[in-house]
Amino acid sequence: MEVFPYIRTVDMVSSNSYVLSARDQICLIDPGGDDGQMDRLVEVIGELWEERARPVLIYLTHVHVDHSFELSRGDLLEGLGGAAVAVQEAGAVSLERGDPAMTLSCLLGREVAPRSPEVRLLSSADLAAPGRRLIELGRGAAFEYETASFGIGDGVVLHRQRVELGGGDALEVYHTPGHSPDSVCLRAGELLFLGDLLFASNPGVAGIPGWSRADQIGSIRRALWLLEGGEVLQCCPGHGRPMEAGAAKKTLCRLLQYTLSLGDPLLIDGGWAREAAEYSAVALRELERLFTIIAGRLILVSSVLEDLGEGEAAREIEALVDSGAVDDLFSRWHDRLSSCRGGGLLEIEVVHEAGRIVGKLEGLFDGGGVADLFEDHLLRRAGRLLNDYMVTYRGFRPPQCLRAEDLTSILRGSIEGFIRRPRPGDQILEAETEEEWLRALKARISYVPLPERVSVAFAGSGGLPPAVVDGERLTDLVIDILERLAAGMAEEVAIGAFQEGEGVLVRIAGRGRGIRDPFRRDELRYLERSISLCGGDLVAASGGDAPAISIRFSGDGEGA
Structure with missing residues (x-):
């Protein structure tokens, strides 16, 4: 079996796609949401079909529009005998309804036309009566599979369907809900296709319609169990680059601990995205004001120390906060915000961009390192605002x-607290060591009356x-x-x-x-x-x- 990956830069427009070429079937895992990407996939599939005509099946890891939107252009495959769509039963229902919530079309700003998939993977009927089945797809094509369920420990059950692809190859489909009720992972030989399992607990993702913390925990354990067998050598996520099984296992272990620590986030829907995008603009504006104050005073202290011949102390002050990196982050934010106002970014994309920037600001900000130079209430406000935003971004309410x-x-x-004046002048005179003298001097320079x-x-x-x-x-x-x-x-x-x-x-x-x-x-x-x-x-x-x-x-x- 040959594998043709389409790996793209991580975004919210489209997922990765993968084409599998087996003797009796051509599989397309996730057609994605980008026209150019779909055009290239059709070219690859067309070349494979010209070499040997066989059924084309489109497998969805789930029905979110960044993975499924290009189903609307399935007519591009008509010349190849058409393509049947296979999706887990809950996803099939969502596609048939054109459900804007469960497909995330309402959140990602894309309208989805209703569609009836030809194959319902891991249906309730199959799980109730497991065994072999054959579905006639028309035009001489058939879909043959076998369903089985088994416990893997800790009360977790793994539901699996095995689809024969010919020539000794098979595609195994595992139900891994959590990110969505219809989420599945697929295994082809040494490859495990994870869909969005690795990202399902992320800020701004946990809490989307259909998300379930309990299901996500179970599905992480299912994926870890699959990796324990040693037959999977590489994992292919829905976004980002493939990773070795060992690295994926470590990522899943960390993800499990993080997900276990989560509470129940707010519903991440269009209303949440609008409010969060508005708050992003408010919070980032205030953070820019606070970081400008902090950076400006650090520059002042460093400059005066340099003039006083305290070059080493000046360089230590400069190293406390990377002002250039902070400026770059806020410049990037203004560019992204302008793009949003011009219609180039969705509200949920603005929220994720703000989350990335605030996360980096947290890494640049060490409140303890500058505690001697600033009023404690100023540092508390900066630290609290960073924390409040990240809590909001994760889908929770800030602590009160x-x-x-x-x-x-x-x-x-x-x-x-406002009128209290520090005693840096007295402390300079009372200093008994050079270290104490420098600390008092820096505090005196930084003080704004x-x-x-x-x-x-x-x-x-x-x-x-x-x-x-x-x-x-x-x-x-x-x-x-x-x-x-x-x-x-x-x-x-x-x-x-x-x-x-x-x-x-x-x-x-x-x-x-x-x-x-x-x-x-x-x-x-x-x-x-x-x-x-x-x-x-x-x-x-x-x-x-x-x-x-x-x-x-x-x-x-x-x-x-």
């Missing part, structure tokens, strides 16, 4: 610690009821708002907390000559989400020369 707390104490603590530009006053009614809030998130949010007002040239900021029904209303307002509005639309979108994660609701925001923001928190007794 909501409980009844005294808002007056939290707000006063936030003000103290924003709090010294503005006076902050707190006023509130007494006896406020406890409010349901995430105290740490709210503390950092209030400091963030104060910094934005100070950077916008506010001279005075008033923070008030007042009882409103059973809840508490917090108002933060700035005043000053030439004050700039820190609550523009883009900033408000980020702040509104941050407020929600604190447990509050943004009820009002005003800009102009009197910027103010009002947040309502539920009382401990509300909603009980």
